[in-house]
Amino acid sequence: MAIVLPITTINVSALKASCSACSMHQLCLPMGLGESDIHKLDQIIGRRRKVPKDTLLYRMDDPFTNLYAIRLGHFKTYQVSPSGDQLVTGFQMAGELLGMDAISTDRHHCDAMALEDSEVCEIPFARLEELFGTIPALLHHFHRMMSQEITREQSVMLLLGNMRAEQRFAAFLVNLSSRYAERGYSPAIFQLRMSREEIGNYLGLTIESISRLLSRLKKQGLIRVANREIELLDPIRLRAMAAGTEFCD
Amino acid sequence: MAIVLPITTINVSALKASCSACSMHQLCLPMGLGESDIHKLDQIIGRRRKVPKDTLLYRMDDPFTNLYAIRLGHFKTYQVSPSGDQLVTGFQMAGELLGMDAISTDRHHCDAMALEDSEVCEIPFARLEELFGTIPALLHHFHRMMSQEITREQSVMLLLGNMRAEQRFAAFLVNLSSRYAERGYSPAIFQLRMSREEIGNYLGLTIESISRLLSRLKKQGLIRVANREIELLDPIRLRAMAAGTEFCD
């Protein structure tokens, strides 16, 4: 199915993904690779693929063939619980990798949905594994990314298991803030790409609780909210709140 | 401040780990490898190490050099939350791998403590990565194991985020049961190697809640409990309870 085009053409680069030209290559899979290794990686990266808002990149039980690097936009991954409601397992942004949970069974374990019009690079996993043999640095960095996903999930477990609502929400905001900072965006002002309901499904809270929390933090002067735009007015206290050392009565 | 055990011993070969001779090799890292590949793996596996009950295999922030394969016994991994209490991130048993969360930062992200006298095989990660270049099947299976850890944590997130106490506990029992079954032990009768408190710290509940849940399930005739020995009398209903389709009023 992949769109195959000669690599030499000028206009083709619009569809064929290229790590070297990608603004995310410092954060993404090719992080730390040299010129020639990046070029090798470019050879196997499949086409770029647009994923319109609210459409699925893959869904649970789909056979696994590709990892996806987010080039642009935001995604959520979620599982549907036996009782029918969604649990959002993560929100992903540009430079992050989707699909690593599918390696173990060759089938995806969750749905991945675009929260806005987005773009991903297809990475055929079988070819990537071949490439690992010749680029040890790539292999090592891939292991780091998988490991990072494990630790990320561990902190969500910590959050869901130990924290009260207010603490969870503060941790959520602080986490988003630092990820935007990494990407060169403002750590203080950003758009929430997800609905209140999706935030609730991520934090193990109801939409009403999220709404109340927003109101409370706003009243305390910790944040400013206008629809989905949010400004962190007091990152220090928010951080303290996430750490559980400060409360908002 | 890791607990360091002396390496100096009389008979090195007795302590040198050997995958080929290990009863866990069908479940563990060497799963699916041929004779000669297992032999190569044996070359790099470090010494076997005894870990007495209640001692740490590694602790948070220890530098990462080895993965550990559990040969015998049980472990818990836990993080200490900012507010001071433990959150148990997992219970591990023979054939499972410890330390994968440390790859991303070269430091361990949690403590790993033996729940009973246990034994692990040291796997120097740097040498393992070298070996990946020559044994693609080993690499692939390693990726499966990391991916499996990701999906395992996702189901814990689901559990902590969406399930009520009773459901969490049923899911916990059912999970233990199936892991013992995989290892050839009875899925119906087994010892809980962890305290009520540790179960609580895993499920995001208090020790009192765990105790009450045990009493309730016992009264309903779903389980039999005597101290830490537990028998699942009605696995079907327990499974339904874990799935959220049956309740215990």
Added chain:
DNA sequence: CGTTCTTTTGATGATGCTCAACTGGGGTGG
């Protein structure tokens, strides 16, 4: 056989959920 730690059980209360009503913004069609 006493000491200590773990577990059980009971009473009370707070956090966050449920149900319900209301608000406001954005899009559509008359």
Added chain:
DNA sequence: CCACCCCAGTTGAGCATCATCAAAAGAACG
């Protein structure tokens, strides 16, 4: 252009679940 609708979000009241506090009972260990 305005009326209307629809959906996302907000706010309120009451309640259920599980945490907290307290005390007793039971196992484990020297």
